[in-house]
Amino acid sequence: ASRGYDADFDAHFLRWMLSDGAGAVQLSGIDQAGKSILPGLRIRLKWIHQRSFSGDYPVCMQLGLSADRQRGHLDYPSWADAEADGALALRQDIRLLPHLFDIGIHEYVKLVRDKWVDPARISHFLCHYSSEKFIPVVEDLLDQAGLSIARERWFSNLAWRGNTGAASILIMLAEFLQTKTLTAGDQILCYVPESGRFMTAYMLLEVETDDAASRQDMLLRSQPTNAYVSDEPAAAFTTGIAVQARSQELSDTLDAEAIGPPHDPAQAPQGLAPLLTELATIWHDYRSRVWRTPLVSALRERRFDTQDYINWTAHWIPQVREGTKWMREATGSLSGQYAPLADLINLHAGEEQNDFQILFEDYRKAGGPVADIEALRRNPGGEALNAYLHGLAATVNPIGLLGAIYIIEGTGQRIVPALLPLLRASLPLPADAFRFLEYHGHNDQHHLQRWLVAVSLALDCDNRGRAERQIVDTARRTAALYLMQFHHAKEYES
Incomplete structure (x- = not known):
């Protein structure tokens, strides 16, 4: 005073x-008098x-x-x-x-x-x-x-x-x-x-x-369809059902926030929760950025055409082809203590060694003009990612590559399934032009379960306590490089 x-x-x-x-917002459409706001x-x-x-x-x-x-x-x-x-x-x-x-x-x-x-x-x-x-x-x-x-x-x-x-x-x-x-x-x-x-x-x-019927009507009218519509009532009725089903499929996949990390840390095997939590943080940032690249933005905004798909797959094929190569190179760099891990990675590499052929066939069915697969080249982002993975695979005990597999397999199991319905709705291509994307959407979940086993083996064999940090650091760098590959996919033609 x-x-x-x-x-x-x-x-x-x-x-x-x-x-x-004091202030608060109640998430309701009704005011205190019971009237619609x-x-x-x-x-x-x-x-x-x-x-x-x-x-x-x-x-x-x-x-x-x-x-x-x-x-x-x-x-x-x-x-x-x-x-x-x-x-x-x-x-x-x-x-x-x-x-x-x-x-x-x-x-x-x-x-x-x-x-x-x-x-x-x-x-x-x-x-x-x-x-x-x-x-x-x-x-x-x-x-x-x-x-x-x-x-x-x-x-x-x-x-x-x-x-x-x-x-x-x-x-x-x-x-x-x-x-x-x-x-x-x-x-x-x-x-x-x-x-x-x-x-x-x-x-x-x-x-x-807030009118549900109006929203559904707008959705049906806004989504393109490749179905053939004839003057026959039965054909028109069948087409209407197909359009409605496709529209519902699209509405279920357009929300990027629904795409969670490849593994839920809360459901992690004993001892892996801290690692999966840190990887999930990297994943969420990576996934959000991928969803806003020119490639995916064009897909979501219906500006993606067949030539875009051809260019994208043309860049992607030689990148996928290298996957089994750097994995096998990495197992050759593992010391004897990691023998069980090397066996598991070699098994995985063997299963995926011909996947690039499926993608090449998709490319050709979409109208890709290059008949010799050796003539295809990665875009600058793919080149950077490939060089990084091969360079790391040549180092002693490159355990960090498990972080790269987390991002790569996670992309196939989380992002690809969300893109596939958009591609089918946007492009006038036969169903068998998307076999690679469909295969990975179904099978990468199994691959990610195997990844959990591989991580457990790596941590068990790690006598220096450095494996977790290497996995996290490599996942972060791989995410940045894979994102670069997505960015260049729309900017560079093959």
């Missing part, structure tokens, strides 16, 4: 910038992206330090002395705040680059900021990035609700839904910068029609 309001600016800033408030519509939460930068910057908001940050409250003889010196005041270092928005916009740029966000499609932008002084800061950073969202699409209730901290975005979203007119297809991007230890978060919501 004796100090009155004689506090430093950093303490005054939070004293006057924060308001009391958005008649005929529903809001889908597409994704949430949140990243912490707490290790990159000093603490921005703190309680318990003196104004000069030289003494903590426990350094004082008493709480009264700490309070008298201002060590119990809540402070924010406002000089750091521009960095908060800078990292937030950098995250936004990456979301756009990786195709999580399309600025042209954003209908409404809900941006949390503690002061309207920050509006031009955010706007300028968006302009510099060349990814502006028009000001008329912004929504904020800061002027009449105040800055209620963590509750702000929920209070804002609730008021937005109550006061704005929305239409199906609208996208709502929410941005939340958190200044305590510098964290930035985004979430994307999309307005959809």
Whole structure:
């Protein structure tokens, strides 16, 4: 009381910038009066992206330090002395705040680059900021990035609700839904910068029609079909059933979030859970990035044609052909202690040694012009992946290659099954032009079970305790190189 309001600016800033408030969003289409909030519509939460930068910057908001940050409250003889010196005041270092928005916009740029966000499609932008002084800061950073969202699409209730901290975005979203007119297809991007230890978060919501019959009708009309339609009623009826079944198959596979890691860590054999958890983290990042490559984006957006398929398989054939070669080279580099593992890998290599021939036949049935398989070449990404795997296979005890097999077999067992229905629906090709993809979608699950046995053998034989780290590191590098192969598949023609 004796100090009155004689506090430093950093303490005054939070004293006057924060308001009391609480907010929550209930996931329901009915309000408290039992009425529909958005008649005929529903809001889908597409994704949430949140990243912490707490290790990159000093603490921005703190309680318990003196104004000069030289003494903590426990350094004082008493709480009264700490309070008298201002060590119990809540402070924010406002000089750091521009960095908060800078990292937030950098995250936004990456979301756009990786195709999580399309600025042209954003209908409404809900941006949390503690002061309207920050509006031009955010706007300028968006302009510099060349990814502006028009000001008329912004929504904020800061002027009449105040800055209620963590509750702000929920209070804002609730008021937005109550006061704005929305239409199906609208996208709502929410941005939340958190200044305590510098964290930035985004979430994307999309307005959809809530009429199930209408959604199914739109789905049926939007999906292409290669079925022959005659004037005969029976033929037309049969075709209608085929289109409906194919549309349902597509709707079940279009969601990338449904593609989990090749192995669930919670179901892991004893002792493997920590390794599988770390591999699952690598897998989720890899899978999300693959889903947004030019190749898969073209498939999902119905811009993928037969020539794209021919080019892709032409690059892929010589890459698949090398698989058994580097596996056998790796077993030759294993010392005697790993003999059981070498036997298992050689068995696997023997089963897959002619798989590339199946893919080559698919390529030819799709119209691939090259008759001599020796004339096909990998794209730059495939070349990099092949060189890495052969180089590692030539080292002593290359146990890390089990991490490469995790990514490669996982791609066949998780990603390929999701692409196959899209290919069938998009391309006017016979069913036997996709035999390789279908084979791996069915059989790689068995291969991955064998992989678990191989990992257990490797860990049992490892007397230096380095196998797990090698497997994880190799999986991460293989994922990056395989991703490069996917990127180049749409950019380079054979």
